[in-house]
Amino acid sequence: MQHTNVAGPPAGIGSHLAGEVLLQVAGVTHAHGAERVLDRVDLTVRRGKTVTVVGPNGAGKTTLLRIAMGLLVPQAGTVQRRSGLRIGYVPQSFAVDATLPLSVDRLLATASRSPAARAELLREVGVDGLGERPLQVLSGGELRRVLLARALAREPELLVLDEPVQGVDIAGQAELYDLIARAVRSRGCGVLMVSHDLHLVMSTTDRVLCLNRHVCCEGAPESVGQHPEYLALFGGVPRGLAVYTHHHDHAHDEAGAVVPLEGGHSHPRDHAHDHTHRH
Amino acid sequence: MQDFFVRALLGGVGVALITGPIGCFILWRRMVVFGAALSHSALLGVVLGLGLGIGVTPGALIVCVAVALAFLALSRDGRVSEDAVLNIVAHAALALGLIALTLLSSITGELLGFLFGDILAVSAGDLLWIWGGGAAVLAVLIAIWRPLLTMTVHEELAAVEGLPVAALRITFMLLVSVVTAVALKIVGALLIIALLVIPAAAARRLSTTPETMAVTAAGAGVVSVVVGLWSSLWWDLPASPAIVLAATLLFAFSLAAGRPLKTF
Numbered sequence: 250m251q252h253t254n255v256a257g258p259p260a261g262i263g264s265h266l267a268g269e270v271l272l273q274v275a276g277v278t279h280a281h282g283a284e285r286v287l288d289r290v291d292l293t294v295r296r297g298k299t300v301t302v303v304g305p306n307g308a309g310k311t312t313l314l315r316i317a318m319g320l321l322v323p324q325a326g327t328v329q330r331r332s333g334l335r336i337g338y339v340p341q342s343f344a345v346d347a348t349l350p351l352s353v354d355r356l357l358a359t360a361s362r363s364p365a366a367r368a369e370l371l372r373e374v375g376v377d378g379l380g381e382r383p384l385q386v387l388s389g390g391e392l393r394r395v396l397l398a399r400a401l402a403r404e405p406e407l408l409v410l411d412e413p414v415q416g417v418d419i420a421g422q423a424e425l426y427d428l429i430a431r432a433v434r435s436r437g438c439g440v441l442m443v444s445h446d447l448h449l450v451m452s453t454t455d456r457v458l459c460l461n462r463h464v465c466c467e468g469a470p471e472s473v474g475q476h477p478e479y480l481a482l483f484g485g486v487p488r489g490l491a492v493y494t495h496h497h498d499h500a501h502d503e504a505g506a507v508v509p510l511e512g513g514h515s516h517p518r519d520h521a522h523d524h525t526h527r528h
Numbered sequence: 529m530q531d532f533f534v535r536a537l538l539g540g541v542g543v544a545l546i547t548g549p550i551g552c553f554i555l556w557r558r559m560v561v562f563g564a565a566l567s568h569s570a571l572l573g574v575v576l577g578l579g580l581g582i583g584v585t586p587g588a589l590i591v592c593v594a595v596a597l598a599f600l601a602l603s604r605d606g607r608v609s610e611d612a613v614l615n616i617v618a619h620a621a622l623a624l625g626l627i628a629l630t631l632l633s634s635i636t637g638e639l640l641g642f643l644f645g646d647i648l649a650v651s652a653g654d655l656l657w658i659w660g661g662g663a664a665v666l667a668v669l670i671a672i673w674r675p676l677l678t679m680t681v682h683e684e685l686a687a688v689e690g691l692p693v694a695a696l697r698i699t700f701m702l703l704v705s706v707v708t709a710v711a712l713k714i715v716g717a718l719l720i721i722a723l724l725v726i727p728a729a730a731a732r733r734l735s736t737t738p739e740t741m742a743v744t745a746a747g748a749g750v751v752s753v754v755v756g757l758w759s760s761l762w763w764d765l766p767a768s769p770a771i772v773l774a775a776t777l778l779f780a781f782s783l784a785a786g787r788p789l790k791t792f
Contacts, residue, residue, distance in 0.1 A: 348555040
């Protein structure tokens with residue numbers, strides 16, 4: 250098992266995408282106790298590209314993020330981050346104890362020493378003027394925006410967002426995803442994001458990884474949204490089933506080995522396994 | 529003023545100056561149970577110190593550090609909840625300490641002093657421990673203030689940003705161990721946690737930043753010590769409980785006087 254930072258972009262899967270490789274996870278397997286939560290997962294994030302991980306509860310999404318960021322060392326597989334990679338992280342759960350007197354501005358000050366830059370960031374994420382507010386009185390949506398501002402304050406090359414719209418009402422969710430997409434576009438950083446809802450992030454995502462402990466399917470968002478494994482997991486029915494034109498990017502030879510085809514989504518596993526993971 | 533009273537004041541103020549800021553982090557980091565466990569197990573340190581003839585405070589320091597490290601190792605295991613581990617360790621140490629102290633029949637009379645403190649018996653040597661240890665703890669706390677605060681806000685965030693969270697966690701636990709050991713003579717094993725938690729809690733409603741809360745907590749501790757000691761003198765009250773009660777009154781005042789959370 251390796252866990253290294255590398256100087257150059259490692260060659261590897263997905264090299265047809267533009268942009269320097271910021272992060273590459275290869276063949277990562279991990280178990281909590283006896284329970285295997287990740288099984289031979291591959292993941293590559295490039296500068297300027299957004300990769301979204303979707304999957305049901307308990308699919309190992311957060312574990313994958315933690316391994317990608319180096320918070321957790323996987324039991325098998327390799328994680329390579331570009332050396333000196335600056336990560337801006339928005340965690341899924343964030344609760345400061347009620348006894349800690351901490352204003353929004355002071356939270357940002359743990360990431361950026363410039364008051365002007367902090368005020369500008371709060372403006373950018375749409376919570377202008379909340380700087381002096383204590384963290385504990387923020388609404389769910391305000392807190393998400395403040396955490397995004399803090400992540401951006403580090404001038405990250407890679408933004409890691411774990412359920413960035415958690416605790417936000419439905420109307421606010423699309424708005425927040427738009428905000429994230431704008432912030433990312435103007436900075437050109439890579440994004441690794443976990444989301445519940447593929448359809449909300451479809452327009453702002455370059456690549457989707459459908460995870461249920463192993464990678465069920467992977468590819469462009471439109472392609473994954475029609476994939477039978479994705480639909481099996483999320484209980485949807487493909488629209489226009491009769492004219493369903495889904496195609497695979499690989500076929501199987503006589504021995505069952507994967508033979509790549511051009512375009513479309515990729516599927517790193519053979520198709521013979523059970524698609525209805527119940528846990 | 530008599531010498532013993534001056535020494536008591538100096539000792540109490542020295543302890544309060546450091547329990548205030550450390551107590552703030554204990555509240556913020558939700559480590560009250562850890563603090564209580566350490567202070568209870570300090571009693572075992574008394575036995576060790578007397579048995580080995582190295583003195584009460586060094587004995588308490590050794591046991592506190594050992595308990596902190598044992599907790600660190602056990603909690604990593606993850607099979608038992610941290611609160612359960614702490615309570616097991618703390619009360620096992622307390623029970624062991626009580627039995628051992630009773631078996632050493634020559635010091636049974638001092639048992640009450642070790643449980644509830646004997647601030648009026650503070651010696652010049654104790655003062656050296658309190659002010660020397662306190663200055664060292666304060667210096668380290670100031671040095672690690674920024675990263676420790678970031679880690680207190682969110683540990684994983686701090687780790688992703690490259691802060692040495694494991695080293696910071698151990699350092700803070702060692703600081704609490706030192707504070708507990710030097711405060712043992714002043715307030716006793718059962719009341720140390722009160723001097724850590726109550727002044728910090730009293731400072732909460734009066735503060736808008738972590739730094740002002742730490743300074744206010746130190747001030748609240750000093751006021752509690754002075755008020756407690758004087759009332760112990762005037763009304764012949766036991767000194768340590770009077771100090772804790774004074775701190776509790778300050779906390780009650782802070783609830784009445786402090787601005788509500790929404791507008792601070």
